[in-house]
Amino acid sequence: xxxxxxxxxxxxxxxxxxxxxxxxxxxxxxxxxxxxxxxxxxxxxxxxxxxxxxxxxxxxxxxxxxxxxxxxxxxxxxxxxxxxxxxxxxxxxxxxxxxxxxxxxxxxxxxxxxxxxxxxxxxxxxxxxxxxxxxxxxxxxxxxxxxxxxxxxxxxxxxxxxxxxxxxxxxxxxxxxxxxxxxxxxxxxxxxxxxxxxxxxxxxxxxxxxxxxxxxxxxxxxxxxxxxxxxxxxxxxxxxxxxxxxxxxxxxxxxxxxxxxxxxxxxxxxxxxxxxxxxxxxxxxxxxxxxxxxxxxxxxxxxxxxxxxxxxxxxxxxxxxxxxxxxxxxxxxxxxxxxxxxxxxxxxxxxxxxxx
Amino acid sequence: xxxxxxxxxxxxxxxxxxxxxxxxxxxxxxxxxxxxxxxxxxxxxxxxxxxxxxxxxxxxxxxxxxxxxxxxxxxxxxxxxxxxxxxxxxxxxxxxxxxxxxxxxxxxxxxxxxxxxxxxxxxxxxxxxxxxxxxxxxxxxxxxxxxxxxxxxxxxxxxxxxxxxxxxxxxxxxxxxxxxxxxxxxxxxxxxxxxxxxxxxxxxxxxxxxxxxxxxxxxxxxxxxxxxxxxxxxxxxxxxxxxxxxxxxxxxxxxxxxxxxxxxxxxxxxxxxxxxxxxxxxxxxxxxxxxxxxxxxxxxxxxxxxxxxxxxxxxxxxxxxxxxxxxxxxxxxxxxxxxxxxxxxxxxxxxxxxxx
Numbered sequence: 001x002x003x004x005x006x007x008x009x010x011x012x013x014x015x016x017x018x019x020x021x022x023x024x025x026x027x028x029x030x031x032x033x034x035x036x037x038x039x040x041x042x043x044x045x046x047x048x049x050x051x052x053x054x055x056x057x058x059x060x061x062x063x064x065x066x067x068x069x070x071x072x073x074x075x076x077x078x079x080x081x082x083x084x085x086x087x088x089x090x091x092x093x094x095x096x097x098x099x100x101x102x103x104x105x106x107x108x109x110x111x112x113x114x115x116x117x118x119x120x121x122x123x124x125x126x127x128x129x130x131x132x133x134x135x136x137x138x139x140x141x142x143x144x145x146x147x148x149x150x151x152x153x154x155x156x157x158x159x160x161x162x163x164x165x166x167x168x169x170x171x172x173x174x175x176x177x178x179x180x181x182x183x184x185x186x187x188x189x190x191x192x193x194x195x196x197x198x199x200x201x202x203x204x205x206x207x208x209x210x211x212x213x214x215x216x217x218x219x220x221x222x223x224x225x226x227x228x229x230x231x232x233x234x235x236x237x238x239x240x241x242x243x244x245x246x247x248x249x250x251x252x253x254x255x256x257x258x259x260x261x262x263x264x265x266x267x268x269x270x271x272x273x274x275x276x277x278x279x280x281x282x283x284x285x286x287x288x289x290x291x292x293x294x295x296x297x298x299x300x301x302x303x304x305x306x307x308x309x310x311x312x313x314x315x316x317x318x319x320x321x322x323x324x325x326x327x328x329x330x331x332x333x334x335x336x337x338x339x340x341x342x343x344x345x346x347x348x349x350x351x352x353x354x355x356x
Numbered sequence: 357x358x359x360x361x362x363x364x365x366x367x368x369x370x371x372x373x374x375x376x377x378x379x380x381x382x383x384x385x386x387x388x389x390x391x392x393x394x395x396x397x398x399x400x401x402x403x404x405x406x407x408x409x410x411x412x413x414x415x416x417x418x419x420x421x422x423x424x425x426x427x428x429x430x431x432x433x434x435x436x437x438x439x440x441x442x443x444x445x446x447x448x449x450x451x452x453x454x455x456x457x458x459x460x461x462x463x464x465x466x467x468x469x470x471x472x473x474x475x476x477x478x479x480x481x482x483x484x485x486x487x488x489x490x491x492x493x494x495x496x497x498x499x500x501x502x503x504x505x506x507x508x509x510x511x512x513x514x515x516x517x518x519x520x521x522x523x524x525x526x527x528x529x530x531x532x533x534x535x536x537x538x539x540x541x542x543x544x545x546x547x548x549x550x551x552x553x554x555x556x557x558x559x560x561x562x563x564x565x566x567x568x569x570x571x572x573x574x575x576x577x578x579x580x581x582x583x584x585x586x587x588x589x590x591x592x593x594x595x596x597x598x599x600x601x602x603x604x605x606x607x608x609x610x611x612x613x614x615x616x617x618x619x620x621x622x623x624x625x626x627x628x629x630x631x632x633x634x635x636x637x638x639x640x641x642x643x644x645x646x647x648x649x650x651x652x653x654x655x656x657x658x659x660x661x662x663x664x665x666x667x668x669x670x671x672x673x674x675x676x677x678x679x680x681x682x683x684x685x686x687x688x689x690x691x692x693x694x695x696x697x698x699x700x701x702x703x704x705x706x707x708x709x710x711x712x
Contacts, residue, residue: 006682072453078690097428142694326362334434335522338498
């Protein structure tokens, strides 16, 4: 039997833990794994593109555990009442190849993305950052807000989305959260939201080269947390922002980001720093206060590896519905797979008759 | 909700259908998909190797449906009472990226491997083939036997395995099947089993270059169904067999087979034919009776695609436990992923407190 964490179970685990604490603990797990970067077998994800979206498989292994995530990206799904991004994943034992856990990862992807964004921003944003612009107020927005409020001390959030209903939804959810130390300001445009911000988070979903941020919006000292651009042809930043003399770009895993990140717009020789080097202190996330820093995030399999391991521990620790599914046969004799069918003599006799 | 076919459900479906009929119908599905080979997006599988085995992801898509299989190969697992190969897979809708079905594929992989072997042999073995040697009597053996008895008219089966207990198990299972037109002969060696056979099926599992069949065992007119060699360093045939002047080698998907198949032992320029061309009649599976034909099978994602689609149809048609799992969130507003948590005010208030 394989452990199963469905949507109802992950909601239960989040309720027990609290969303902010969940994100904080998950960020610590992700950081610990990035600190042993070289122990992982890494590869760019496998993507299957269609005219309307992409389906990706993201594997990672540290030689003891293996994880993969299935994730789709379909920007037009919301028009049909469906999610843009859904995901699930599996954690397996490298020694036997047996799956240990199957889990929903739609909610969890939003949580791990926010955790990774906060982890990068802790090293890259100015320490006195208090104002964040949030461009794109869809499914990721609340998670990014909680992460940056809780882990970076953001006190003012400036909102903009081309879809006013998305901003309505975000305002409503944030009001219900009742965060006494967070001011939420609705803005009339991206430029208005970005003006005066210390951190700019972009989490938009168009699958075409979009230009959410243009050079004149960017002020010295800003940190850009570019979450939405994450596949070929899907970008959010005007390339001239990346070509500023004072810019520093951090990516998760360079071979994947060259294809999927904002830097897909640039020459392959353009210099970037990997997040693992920043977290390990081998490279600076920010060298001086007036630098513009960019976390060109696309999402890497290692983050899902960390998330699945963390979920498995919570699932086993916390009371509640500890579901399992019969994804694997259990056999007295492992060479006797066919024996599984032997309890069904009628069938086999019928088979014999047919074969005669 | 996503349809779920666990081990108990696939046993139920097999019991209803009968194993031979299941394999025959599955072979027809696989053939139909190979006949529209060019409509598929194909790629070699993604493999993560360790010292004890391999974990692979095998995706395929026809632009309407997307499928992938997770499968491991761990030859030493049987020593710990575990299966050498386990698998599961998912069928998804390309238009939305949403998963439709999660299914066990351990039993199903054995069934689809047998179906594909039989499909190839129907075009490659001599029509008067009646005697099959089966080298390797483990988890695949009964499925190969049923497929070749039912679909090719094999009347005599000659068994050999280095592990006598595996042959005991196979003999016991075949006796219980009570196939009146199949004679089963236990042999003392591979050479003894192969002598006089029309078809030789090798289904061994060592993860190292093994030499199960050597040149002097091979007689003109034989068809070799090489099932066990399926990853780098895992082969079953002496390379000189492949270098005979009268040999014809058919593979499933050339880019993958160059890495994983028996032909990994040979120069990349060595000529092979793809199964799709043989099934479509564009290439001969066998040109003359005295040729030696080799189906250098490694298992291709397309076969699992066909199997998942076939299983889904059976699952929906047949009565019985039609299980579903909550792998995906269902939202009134797809941009309001966070709304899933809103039913839990205590948590969120606690989160807010922590964040303050």
